[in-house]
Amino acid sequence: MSQLVEIAFKGNRKEFFLWESEEAPPVKTAVIVDADRGEDFGHVHSTGELAQTRNKKVAHGLGGNLPSQKARRLATEADVRQHKATRGDDDEARKKAIERVRANSLVMKVTDAEWQWDRKKLTLYFTAEKRVDFRTLVRELASMFRTRIELKQIGVRDEAKRLDGYGRCGRQYCSSSWLPELRPVNLGVAKDQKLSLNPSQISGACGRLMCCLRYEHEFYVTTRRRFPKEGKSIRTAKGEERVISNDLFRERVTLRGDEGEPRTITLAELRAELDELGIPFPAPGGPPPKMPAVVEPEHEHGIDEDEETPELVAAAEPEESVGAPLANPPRRPAAAPQSDDPASARRGRRRGRRGGRRGRHGGDGQGGPPSGSNPQSPPSSPNA
Numbered sequence: 208m209s210q211l212v213e214i215a216f217k218g219n220r221k222e223f224f225l226w227e228s229e230e231a232p233p234v235k236t237a238v239i240v241d242a243d244r245g246e247d248f249g250h251v252h253s254t255g256e257l258a259q260t261r262n263k264k265v266a267h268g269l270g271g272n273l274p275s276q277k278a279r280r281l282a283t284e285a286d287v288r289q290h291k292a293t294r295g296d297d298d299e300a301r302k303k304a305i306e307r308v309r310a311n312s313l314v315m316k317v318t319d320a321e322w323q324w325d326r327k328k329l330t331l332y333f334t335a336e337k338r339v340d341f342r343t344l345v346r347e348l349a350s351m352f353r354t355r356i357e358l359k360q361i362g363v364r365d366e367a368k369r370l371d372g373y374g375r376c377g378r379q380y381c382s383s384s385w386l387p388e389l390r391p392v393n394l395g396v397a398k399d400q401k402l403s404l405n406p407s408q409i410s411g412a413c414g415r416l417m418c419c420l421r422y423e424h425e426f427y428v429t430t431r432r433r434f435p436k437e438g439k440s441i442r443t444a445k446g447e448e449r450v451i452s453n454d455l456f457r458e459r460v461t462l463r464g465d466e467g468e469p470r471t472i473t474l475a476e477l478r479a480e481l482d483e484l485g486i487p488f489p490a491p492g493g494p495p496p497k498m499p500a501v502v503e504p505e506h507e508h509g510i511d512e513d514e515e516t517p518e519l520v521a522a523a524e525p526e527e528s529v530g531a532p533l534a535n536p537p538r539r540p541a542a543a544p545q546s547d548d549p550a551s552a553r554r555g556r557r558r559g560r561r562g563g564r565r566g567r568h569g570g571d572g573q574g575g576p577p578s579g580s581n582p583q584s585p586p587s588s589p590n591a
Contacts, residue, residue: 210254211225212231212254213251213262214250215249219371222267226278237249238251239324243355245323248324290324293326297320300329307348314337314339316333318334327355328356344358364389367411381418389418390418391415392415396424399431434460435450435460437450441481448464451463
């Protein structure tokens with residue numbers, strides 16, 4: 208019976224494999240798994256129900272589907288020694304790759320190098336602001352290392368996740384320790400949390416806004432809905448007062464009256480005070496606001512959000528050719544001014560029709576309405 212297992216590799220890289228046995232190996236056990244045209248070395252990260260749940264939710268999962276690759280066997284002591292020797296050669300390979308990048312004058316930063324356990328492939332991770340033509344670099348590295356070379360471009364957040372480290376909070380990076388998916392963060396979440404808008408103070412080691420700002424945002428939005436809106440004037444036992452600030456963690460509200468002296472009371476005391484006066488609590492209503500649109504300063508995917516993609520333009524053209532309604536339909540010509548003269552009325556009707564009398568179906572030949580016309584349409588003149 209096959210068991211689903213999640214295997215962790217160097218740089219927080221994880222993949223799912225099938226373990227063909229009734230019992231899956233324990234967590235952190237070294238195993239040999241299938242790799243690209245060979246075998247690789249990794250450690251068991253999760254098994255059983257946890258692995259099945261993560262397979263559906265994490266970014267590197269398969270959406271609940273079973274993988275095609277298999278975990279072959281448990282690693283022996285010789286395999287572990289070979290793995291340590293291979294990891295020791297990663298830094299040397301990275302240094303040589305950096306030398307060739309500089310020799311070819313390529314605008315790219317080689318972040319990390321990873322040898323496959325059987326040394327049949329060398330993967331180089333790099334970051335770059337623009338597209339890089341590294342075909343010559345790949346040929347030079349292939350002739351230098353005598354193996355298959357693979358270059359992977361990653362973003363700055365993925366770079367921090369792979370290299371790992373400790374943030375200003377003193378703990379390991381969230382992206383490296385537990386965060387299942389890296390999502391962009393913008394200044395809107397910092398505004399909702401009343402933080403400094405100086406990017407240097409709320410940015411992580413990768414140079415982007417810290418990931419913790421996003422998963423704490425929902426708490427601030429939900430909690431603030433229980434407080435009165437800052438800057439709003441409310442009538443209390445002391446008269447008309449304005450809400451100066453809200454302390455979400457201590458559940459305190461700071462008010463300022465007409466005399467200019469502030470006072471701080473708890474949220475429960477403010478509710479009780481307003482209930483005694485028969486005044487409804489002025490808490491903001493409505494559903495919680497959605498996350499603002501994200502516009503990153505660097506477009507890692509190469510497509511600007513404001514640009515119109517060719518696929519969208521091509522898909523819009525066939526709809527107009529088969530009779531789809533236009534966005535701005537042409538205006539119909541204004542009706543001719545009415546006149547009391549029957550002759551001028553007939554001339555106006557002839558000028559308004561294409562081809563004069565041609566195309567009329569029936570009629571008396573004297574400019575009367577054609578047969579089959581709309582009987583509810585008003586006459587062109589009172590004498591018609």
